[in-house]
Amino acid sequence: MKFFNTLTRTKEEFVPLKPPHVGLYTCGPTVYDFVHIGNLRAFMFDDLLRRWLEYRGFNVTHVMNITDVEDRIINKVRESGKPLKEVTNLYATAFLADLDRLNVKRAHIIPRATEAIPGMIAMIEKLIAGNHAYVSDDKCVYYSIKSFPEYGKLSHRQVGDQSTAVARIKSDDYDKEEMADFALWKAWDEKDGDVKWDSPWGPGRPGWHIECSAMSIQHLGETFDIHCGGEDLVFPHHEDEIAQSEAATGKPFVRYWLHNAHLLVEGKKMSKRFNNYYALGDLLAKGWSGREVRYVLLSAHYRDPLNFTMDGLQAARSALQRMDEFLLKLDANPAGIVPDLQSRFDAAMDDDLNTSAALGALFEFIREANKRTIAASEAAAILATWQRIDQVLGFGMPVKSEAPAEVLALVEERQAARKAKNFKRSDEIRDQLAKQRWGIEDTPKGPRAKRI
């Protein structure tokens, strides 16, 4: 099993620290608004990775944080006049519901930043004691980049490089020793209202990066296996996490860093301005299912930009119908050869989670299987394999819809009309059933009613 590690920029064989255990930390949302389809791609990727590890027999501990204190949240609190908890609970609850609708597995542990502040303070104290951080005149605490020579190893950039934007930009807001230094603790300000916690440096709130260091270490240990996030988090967020964590513990922080690419919507950067900004709820309101969204999000490799389109959703709907059709008929029909479905699927996924190739293997299998008559014993084997694979893809197995008695009566009536060569009547009945979303297939074994 190989994964592309951002740290080394190469595909590496994955070997956990303590097999079969795997510690997995994935960056969760900042709950200041409903998540959008781009955010969801990241969480889908986390889910895929976690499912693949479990499929491969690893015992995964999956931790995903919820960031419930941050500038934009504070803005929301101020604008709405509602307490912090109320604002963050609203969006956190909606977020988890979105995950459910996409059939994303819940992380085993979902810590919230505001519940982990003592741990963050302890870590900051450790950093100050080790001369990796300093308290400024404005009562903020900053991390000193120059105290960590390896800073930049994840994002592969040189700090202090005059060509970087960071070096060019002037900061009037904060009292940092060096531009690239980042806040570990932000002193309370009037505009923060009630949002504040006591600390050895006075009231304030934690900086953004420290929460992930504190919470991941608390739940997974000082060195753990995998840390994920969107590619935008590589710098500065994850770079800063490394700096804080390794300076505080003196140990390597994360062994494999995996980052997913962003997506485009209808070929363009997603933006409210382009009218192509979608939350999951927007798509569901248009009649798409979570399953269809899931399919689209899994159809491209996670490290490539994905073009999310309405046409793509339609294509996903058709593709899923093809799968369902195959599976639903399987027990009645059944398998020549269950060729290398499993091995091809496994090989594709082992190669840095190549879902496109994995889906390709599935469809090639469907075509081969559809060509032949399948014995019942083989049908059972196929279904068992498919169910195993679906533990990873998470589309769910199709459920046969049982037609109600009145539909079945019409089906029989139509069949009688056909026997009597009364095709006008039989077509009428078919049209009538179609209006009730029931389709008919005339098979050698007789008519089959199916949901359409």
Added chain:
RNA sequence: GGCGGGUUAGCCAAGUGGUAAGGCGGGAGUCUGCAAAACUCCUAUCGUGAGUUCGAUUCUCACACCCGCCUCCA
């Protein structure tokens, strides 16, 4: 300006130093009373230019366009 990613058929999207998976859509058939489902065939010289090579879509170098990061955005 720095770093990174991308550019494959109408759309989406894998992949390989020896002329390119899969899905969707479209066209033509088989089957069917007609359909549906399924199956068969057709639907790409892999952004542009040059180089390396017996041979490149795949390697190298330019160029173009797109995208991400470079001040807390997945």
